[in-house]
Amino acid sequence: MRRFFTSMACLLLLTGFAGTRLAQAAIHGAQQAATSDQKAAADSTQYVGQETCATCHEDVVKKFGTNPHSRLALEHAGKGVTCESCHGPGKAHVESGGVASDIFQFTKATPKQIEKRCMACHVGDHPNFERTAHGEALISCTSCHSSHKFVPQTEMLKAKQPVLCYQCHTDVKAAFMQPFHHRVPEGLLKCTDCHDPHGTFQPDLLKTSATQDAICTKCHVETLGPFVYEHPPIKTEGCTSCHSPHGSPNSRLLIRNNVNSLCLQCHSPSMNFTPPGTPSFHNQANQYQACTVCHVQIHGSNASSVFFK
Numbered sequence: 001m002r003r004f005f006t007s008m009a010c011l012l013l014l015t016g017f018a019g020t021r022l023a024q025a026a027i028h029g030a031q032q033a034a035t036s037d038q039k040a041a042a043d044s045t046q047y048v049g050q051e052t053c054a055t056c057h058e059d060v061v062k063k064f065g066t067n068p069h070s071r072l073a074l075e076h077a078g079k080g081v082t083c084e085s086c087h088g089p090g091k092a093h094v095e096s097g098g099v100a101s102d103i104f105q106f107t108k109a110t111p112k113q114i115e116k117r118c119m120a121c122h123v124g125d126h127p128n129f130e131r132t133a134h135g136e137a138l139i140s141c142t143s144c145h146s147s148h149k150f151v152p153q154t155e156m157l158k159a160k161q162p163v164l165c166y167q168c169h170t171d172v173k174a175a176f177m178q179p180f181h182h183r184v185p186e187g188l189l190k191c192t193d194c195h196d197p198h199g200t201f202q203p204d205l206l207k208t209s210a211t212q213d214a215i216c217t218k219c220h221v222e223t224l225g226p227f228v229y230e231h232p233p234i235k236t237e238g239c240t241s242c243h244s245p246h247g248s249p250n251s252r253l254l255i256r257n258n259v260n261s262l263c264l265q266c267h268s269p270s271m272n273f274t275p276p277g278t279p280s281f282h283n284q285a286n287q288y289q290a291c292t293v294c295h296v297q298i299h300g301s302n303a304s305s306v307f308f309k
Helices: 002-044 049-056 058-066 067-077 083-087 093-097 111-122 170-176 232-236 260-268
Strands: none
Touching: 049 058, 049 083, 058 067, 058 083
16 A cells, blocks of 8 residues: 555656646747747848839849749749848848948858858758759859849759850760760750759769669660660669760760670670680671671560570
8 A cells, every 4th residue: 555655646746747847848938939939020120121122123123023933932822032032131231321241142152151042942952952063062053043134944044054054064065066966955855854953862963764763764765674684784884884975976875986896895805806616707806797786685685685686
């Protein structure tokens, strides 16, 4: 019986202690909420509104209604994005007579500061940007995008693709000038059809297909498989072990001008390599037929381990 009463006393003490802790937590939460509300109310007095901005920046504000930031926010969230949504409260800037240092200036900010501003809204879309090649190279959002001056229907880019990308990737521009190339210069493809400039978990900012295979298979579905007999380089090294994706002087974007030379990079140490027991037609000198005359299913086969038809 003593144990029972002792246990009950301990239980009551613990219950009382827990209740006290919960009450304290509730009071602390209410105090924090009140502080946040007071801070928000104080911050709200620092905003002057888009109409005030228009008194000096009429040319910018006048066009802001066509800006995707403004239109999409009005359609989906019930309120538009205004000047101060990006530049911060403008009261100090107005009261100082327009001193530029009294408001956030994207043209004077560091890439990290700009990234922080943009990611306040776009972090859900681009969570990996900081770890991408663009992010590590301190390519800021405003290097490619412009909220005020942009080409319509281009995701607020300063210029259309691929012109914008060519500004940095001059080597890729040269590749697309090759006789055989993916039709990016002609406008049938865009850089972002294969690459995600804001980051992926693949090298070279490459996207993946819906099945998580190489993005090449999104268009070249005949190479996708799965095959009973797979050509190992496709899985281990990828399409670029044989093809130059942007452009090549060779047909089918091959990295070699001769199919035999390409195959022999893996399958023989010499152009005239004919070990004992190998038929003479496997002599791969240029005067003989190409490997793919017989090994036609070179990406993979469901019928032949040596990729015959």
